Amino acid sequence: MSTTAQLQEVLDGTSIDAAVFELRPDYRALLLAVDGLVPGPSDEASDALLAEAEASARRALAEQKVDTLSHVAAWRQAYQAFGAKPNRTRNSLEALLRRAATGLPRVNRLTDIYNAISVLHQIPLGGEDLSRYSGAPRLVRATGQEPFDTAANGEIVIEHPEPGEVVWCDEEGVTCRRWNWRQGRRTQLQDETTTALFILDALDPLSTEALREAANELSTHLSGLGPDIAIAQHLLGNGQL
Incomplete structure (x- = not known):
């Protein structure tokens, strides 16, 4: 099991390319390990918790x-800025909000918690x-050459992002396309996951304080999912926060 210090070391290696901030100088990400x-x-x-979110x-x-909610609208503008069509590829927050009226999915308690926090705080939130x-x-x-493993018609396929698309990646390839649209299969949460990464995304007008509040509530709920939970946080932004 990793200690909080070991998790913090992993998060401290996280980076955001300057080209992303050129696109949206107001972008901030708060990562939880x-x-x-x-x-x-x-x-x-x-x-x-899901019922409360609904x-x-x-x-x-x-x-x-x-699509007129302030943070949803900001993300639709961000998608358009790198060439994505927000009506075709909705950010994760908008996709969840559109499902909430008829009922959010019940997957497992880990996924349920982060989906609920995303809706309650109106913030895109990915778990891996x-x-x-x-x-x-x-x-x-993206350069357009990075591999992204996904599924189509029940079959595993390797896709590639569009050049200029904003993507999360690691040394093996893309882990999430279009900022916070679709996660890859390789790093997706499993029913047996014991070590997780959560990425909370913010654009203006959402404040950094509100971003931290969402992360703290997520941490509180995650702390109840085991007797020896270790949690580390790392905030990234354009310049000093």
Whole structure:
């Protein structure tokens, strides 16, 4: 099992390429590395948290459309800036909010928790299996040559991002395409995951304080998923935060 110091060392190696900040100088990412997780199916606690998130989404969307919510709108603009079509490839926050009205999926308690926090705080939030990473996470604008393993029609396929697309990657290839749209199969959370990485994304008008609040609530819920949980955080932004 990793200690908090060991997890912090991994996170300290994370980087964001300057070309990403040229696209969106207001971008910030808060990363959480967690070890000691005890896998388990959805339970009463995770179901209650998802129900709270569904109610929150219904209130938020009672008087306005999902694409006009301030943080959703900011991410749609960010997607357009690197050539993606937000109506075709929706950021993870918008995709969850659109599902919340009819019910969020119940997957397992780890996935349930981070999906609920994403909706409650209206923030894109990705979860991955940190033990499947090769090297530290990096956010870059793609060359178009990087491999991305996904599935199509039930078959494993290797795709490549569009040149200039914003992607998270490690030494083996892309781990998440279009900033926070689709995660790869290699590093995706599994039912047996015990070590996880969570990436919380923020653009203006969401404040860094609000970003930290979301991360702290996520940490609180994750701390209940095992007797010996270790958690480390790392905030990245354009210049000094």
